[in-house]
Amino acid sequence: MSLSLIIKREFNAKVRNKSFIVMTFLSPLLFVGMALLVGYLASVNGDEVVKIALHDQSGVLAKDFKNDKKTHYTDLSSLPLNVAKEKAAESYEGLIYVPAVTDTKELVHKVEYISNDSPSMEFIGGIEDVINDKLTKNNLAQAGIDYKKIDAAKTNADIKLSKFSGEESLRWLNEIKIGIGFAFGYLIMMFIIIYGNMVMRSVIEEKTNRIIEIIISSVKPFQLMMGKIIGTSMAGLLQFLIWAILGGVLLFVAANVFGLQVGASGAVTAEAMQANTGKMAEMQSYLGEIYQLPWATMLISFLLFFIGGFFLYSSIYASIGAAVDSETDSQQFLLPIILPLMLGVYVGFFTVINDPHGTVATIFSMIPLTSPIVMMMRLPFGVPLWEIALSMTILFLTFFGVVWFAAKIYRIGILMYGKKPTYKELFKWLKY
Known part of the structure; x- marks a missing residue:
């Protein structure tokens, strides 16, 4: 038995196998189907709105949380804290709790997000951005600095990329x-x-x-x-x-x-x-x-x-x-x-x-x-x-x-x- 006969035997054994034939012609369809399914699921998830409750005892941050396509905020600050927690546990993904403070600077470490599920880092980062932006504006106002002028002075660089040619x-x-x-x-x-x-x-x-x-x-x-x-x-x-x-x-x-x-x-x-x-x-x-x-x-x-x-x-x-x-x-x-x-x-x-x-x-x-x-x-x-x-x-x-x-x-x-x-x-x- 020569090497060529062994190669032919192994090749024929593989390509004539039913599973080989099925997967050869079915796999591209499965990949396309999976891609369509992933795209559909992504679009379904993209349409879902996350409902978040707010309880702002300090009255500083409630108005700064704006609704968007993905997140909807409901202010429950008028309710007692324990009632707001119970309602949030039943009908909302979580509760953002802002305690009463004498100085708004204390809110840097005192704002709390209460939820049974672990939130994503992106979501927590968004909350922190709102808090940082609000407190920064307050600090500038207390220092007598006009934030609008600073905001107007900001620029967004857009570097043009080119080759030496x-x-x-x-x-x-x-x-x-x-x-x-x-x-x-x-x-x-x-x-x-x-x-x-x-x-x-x-x-x-x-x-x-x-x-x-x-x-x-x-x-x-x-x-x-x-x-x-x-x-x-x-x-x-x-x-x-x-x-x-x-x-x-x-x-x-x-x-x-x-x-x-x-x-x-x-x-x-x-x-x-x-x-x-x-x-x-x-x-x-x-x-x-x-x-x-x-x-x-x-x-x-x-x-x-x-x-x-x-x-x-x-x-x-x-x-x-x-x-x-x-x-x-x-x-x-x-x-x-x-x-x-x-x-x-x-x-x-x-x-x-x-x-x-x-x-x-x-x-x-x-x-x-x-x-x-x-x-x-x-x-x-x-x-x-x-x-x-x-x-x-x-x-x-x-x-x-x-x-x-x-x-x-x-x-x-x-x-x-x-x-x-x-x-x-x-x-x-x-x-x-």
Whole structure:
């Protein structure tokens, strides 16, 4: 049995699986459905009004809490405090209690929010802003300073961003780039975990059913391991390609459907376009910047980093599958595999957005266990080709080295039964 036959066998076994077929065509619809559901739930939550009761014994702050779309305040100051608390507990989210004081400066530490539920920091921050603003005005008035003049003297700076070439730069462009890079990096991580586990489960299943004993009588363990890795990676790439095509079709259909809905009323559309000319121009600028991203480099790099990262991690998954007798036994070995992937996501997200070409981001984009994720996050910001080539070279060289070690574990562990291996025993197998 040659390597090509093993690859074909593994590929056919994956793509003809019913769950693979169902999830391949159902997943894009599920993602779209989830996005619509999240949007709907967000709109439902956005329409909810939070009712808050006020009990201001000092008579200083009650008028400063203004109703808005999200919050409605009701003044219960005319009621006794205990009655106001009971009513607030029954009909309101909480009660803002402002005690009577001799000096308004004391209110800095004496205002109290009473509720059975823990409020959000944003909500508490809003209350504190109202108190700070009111007390600041009182302090200025007591000092004989006209707050209106101070307020009129305030300015809001709006820095214009531009490139040395003279082209205008956009304010939120970095966030968009990190979002695109994060999506690519996260996809690689998820594919490695999902399909790496497929490789491991396939090895465990064949080992448990003793089919492996028949297979290795006509093929070398190394060829069997590589066949599983390559066949599964091809199935993963096929699934990703189908998802990309279906996703593009769904986006095209959605754009046309929404376009027809918007254009149903010509007068409203024209009016809206005139009112939002500035926003449309800004949106076009963002789309233009996104279009100018190095998409060819990003897509080719995604393919190569996916293959290299998957091969690297799948060889480890395959050796773990060969070393254990069940999926339960494999749990002790999976954490060291997942940790570098998670580290790559967090390091990439928290360092690339601040300094995509900094020392930390550059180093982790070269370390083979994290480079598929971190480098993909850096690519939208523009990375020299020599760095990409160096990172890929290190990744594939590491893969060949790991495969050599993994093959030793695979060769011995594939016929080991009835005993849970330890890290110490795995190191011993490397010496055989």
